[in-house]
Amino acid sequence: MAIVQLLSVWLIPALIAFILLYGTAKKVPTYEAFVEGGKEGIEIAFSLIPYLVGMLVSVAIFRASGALDAMMEVIKPLADAIGLPAEIVPLAALRTISGTAALGMTTDLIATYGPDSFIGRLASTIQGSTETTLYVLTVYFGAVGVKKMGDALKVGILADILSFIVSVFIVLFVFGR
Amino acid sequence: MVNLIWVMMAVIGIVFAAVNGTMDEVNKAVFESAKEAVTISIGMISILVFWLGLMAIAERAGLLDKAARLFMPLVRRLFPEVPLGHPALGYIVSNMVANMFGLGNAATPMGIKAMEQLKKLNGGRDEASRSMVTFLAINTSSITLIPATVISIRMTYGSAAPGEIIGTTIVASTISTIGAVLIDRYYYWKRMRKGRKP
Numbered sequence: 001m002a003i004v005q006l007l008s009v010w011l012i013p014a015l016i017a018f019i020l021l022y023g024t025a026k027k028v029p030t031y032e033a034f035v036e037g038g039k040e041g042i043e044i045a046f047s048l049i050p051y052l053v054g055m056l057v058s059v060a061i062f063r064a065s066g067a068l069d070a071m072m073e074v075i076k077p078l079a080d081a082i083g084l085p086a087e088i089v090p091l092a093a094l095r096t097i098s099g100t101a102a103l104g105m106t107t108d109l110i111a112t113y114g115p116d117s118f119i120g121r122l123a124s125t126i127q128g129s130t131e132t133t134l135y136v137l138t139v140y141f142g143a144v145g146v147k148k149m150g151d152a153l154k155v156g157i158l159a160d161i162l163s164f165i166v167s168v169f170i171v172l173f174v175f176g177r
Numbered sequence: 178m179v180n181l182i183w184v185m186m187a188v189i190g191i192v193f194a195a196v197n198g199t200m201d202e203v204n205k206a207v208f209e210s211a212k213e214a215v216t217i218s219i220g221m222i223s224i225l226v227f228w229l230g231l232m233a234i235a236e237r238a239g240l241l242d243k244a245a246r247l248f249m250p251l252v253r254r255l256f257p258e259v260p261l262g263h264p265a266l267g268y269i270v271s272n273m274v275a276n277m278f279g280l281g282n283a284a285t286p287m288g289i290k291a292m293e294q295l296k297k298l299n300g301g302r303d304e305a306s307r308s309m310v311t312f313l314a315i316n317t318s319s320i321t322l323i324p325a326t327v328i329s330i331r332m333t334y335g336s337a338a339p340g341e342i343i344g345t346t347i348v349a350s351t352i353s354t355i356g357a358v359l360i361d362r363y364y365y366w367k368r369m370r371k372g373r374k375p
Contacts, residue, residue, distance in 0.1 A: 016231065064199065065197065146305050
């Protein structure tokens with residue numbers, strides 16, 4: 001644990017120092033290159049706004065109306081039938097839609113059931129091993145202006161479902177119930 | 178597909194609110210979430226500027242080329258359409274490495290740069306190319322070595338072993354990444370059989 005903590009604290013500063021020193025050694029005009037590259041960041045952030053507003057508003061309507069809760073009520077008996085804790089199902093569904101909402105739910109599950117419970121470990125593993133597909137789609141394709149996504153959404157959602165199933169099996173296998 | 182999901186979420190929500198009498202909450206949610214979206218976008222400026230600035234140095238110093246060469250055998254196989262030595266490969270590798278270490282903030286700008294390059298390779302069309310779909314599949318199932326955020330939550334709630342889920346996370350995310358690539362390849366194969374352009 002100490003190593004992991006040390007690594008997560010040191011990694012970013014070490015990377016910064018390394019890039020700056022390496023750039024200097026290679027005679028790159030570091031500050032000018034930084035400013036030039038950084039300008040792009042501003043453009044990208046602004047071009048993201050309409051994509052994010054569109055997606056977040058739609059998700060918010062779905063959640064605030066209670067439709068998301070109702071959807072979970074329908075899913076719960078199904079989850080019970082295959083022996084999955086129903087508490088974890090909303091997390092799986094939310095994870096693809098909203099990263100911050102999923103993190104909130106993971107925190108809630110860990111607080112309610114304890115970090116070392118089956119649900120706590122499962123929530124931790126799911127949160128760590130999956131990505132917010134809709135967010136990644138929106139941000140990556142939005143920033144470069146790709147409008148026709150092809151099979152990307154299908155592939156992303158299927159990959160998420162797979163991550164979820166694999167997480168359940170691995171946690172069951174390593175820790176048991 | 179995204180159009181459909183986008184419209185359905187909003188319309189189902191509004192119909193549901195009408196039936197359930199939650200229209201007040203929906204009203205509030207519309208404006209709050211729109212505001213939140215702008216706040217998130219603006220908030221991203223600091224990180225985007227910093228990492229893109231730093232990556233510009235790394236790129237000019239030839240560091241991205243070096244990293245790309247290291248992972249080249251693997252990445253070449255995953256992205257057969259991207260020519261050897263193309264800048265897209267460097268950005269893809271950097272994005273994957275940043276994701277592995279849980280540096281989501283560093284990963285996003287590099288992922289965006291990779292997409293930009295892939296779009297150029299695709300003749301600037303607003304349609305996702307095969308490489309773009311593959312890159313997205315790898316991203317959404319991202320291999321994780323250190324789930325730092327989750328570990329910190331577990332510590333906060335007094336876990337006896339906050340780091341014990343690192344192993345399960347690595348295994349789960351590795352298997353799911355391999356699975357995601359296979360799913361991606363399956364859909365590519367289906368597209369080819371239909372005779373559409375890849």
